[in-house]
Amino acid sequence: ETGVTQSPTHLIKTRGQQVTLRCSSQSGHNTVSWYQQALGQGPQFIFQYYREEENGRGNFPPRFSGLQFPNYSSELNVNALELDDSALYLCASSLDGVVDTQYFGPGTRLTVL
Amino acid sequence: LAKTTQPISMDSYEGQEVNITCSHNNIATNDYITWYQQFPSQGPRFIIQGYKTKVTNEVASLFIPADRKSSTLSLPRVSLSDTAVYYCLVGDQIKAAGNKLTFGGGTRVLVKP
Numbered sequence: 001e002t003g004v005t006q007s008p009t010h011l012i013k014t015r016g017q018q019v020t021l022r023c024s025s026q027s028g029h030n031t032v033s034w035y036q037q038a039l040g041q042g043p044q045f046i047f048q049y050y051r052e053e054e055n056g057r058g059n060f061p062p063r064f065s066g067l068q069f070p071n072y073s074s075e076l077n078v079n080a081l082e083l084d085d086s087a088l089y090l091c092a093s094s095l096d097g098v099v100d101t102q103y104f105g106p107g108t109r110l111t112v113l
Numbered sequence: 114l115a116k117t118t119q120p121i122s123m124d125s126y127e128g129q130e131v132n133i134t135c136s137h138n139n140i141a142t143n144d145y146i147t148w149y150q151q152f153p154s155q156g157p158r159f160i161i162q163g164y165k166t167k168v169t170n171e172v173a174s175l176f177i178p179a180d181r182k183s184s185t186l187s188l189p190r191v192s193l194s195d196t197a198v199y200y201c202l203v204g205d206q207i208k209a210a211g212n213k214l215t216f217g218g219g220t221r222v223l224v225k226p
Binding site: 043044045056102103105 | 155156157159162200213214215216217218219
């Protein structure tokens with residue numbers, strides 16, 4: 001167990017809808033990163049938040065957005081869902097400034113119909 | 114970021130040793146080599162990290178030759194529960210906690226009875 005939790009576990013949406021995924025970081029971790037993992041591929045970096053500010057972004061359009069809260073929980077929001085957004089969404093928490101790894105949650109499986 | 118190349122899949126049998134080699138020809142001086150394990154519908158889990166020569170922990174060993182252009186993850190006496198995808202990553206350890214992780218396609222290891 002990594003101490004990182006995500007909700008919901010599974011989610012089904014239709015094209016054009018909006019979705020919010022949630023992540024609770026490991027206690028004390030001030031950095032959260034979000035990844036998208038399509039079936040059969042490795043996780044792809046979406047963006048990272050450090051102390052409630054976006055701190056780096058991968059090659060994803062602006063309809064992917066996020067929030068990090070003072071208690072270090074976070075959200076990933078995706079607007080105008082497309083079929084290709086169907087994937088496993090992973091969050092990973094870490095403690096910036098400490099030589100350490102990132103701890104991943106179990107992920108949210110999003111299916112867009 | 115250094116690109117990594119690893120075999121797509123490997124089959125093994127219970128009790129055997131599994132060795133997965135990863136190529137990273139353009140690894141930088143500050144880069145460390147990190148391996149993650151991922152079970153289906155779960156987030157990746159940190160296995161081991163090293164810079165040069167050999168690193169061993171309770172789960173695996175990591176062998177890195179002097180030129181550091183490749184590395185080999187060794188899983189001793191695998192069991193069925195070691196069936197997973199194994200990812201090799203290369204990056205600056207000091208920034209590891211705050212940096213994005215770049216995953217390749219990974220190696221799918223199937224352990225047979």
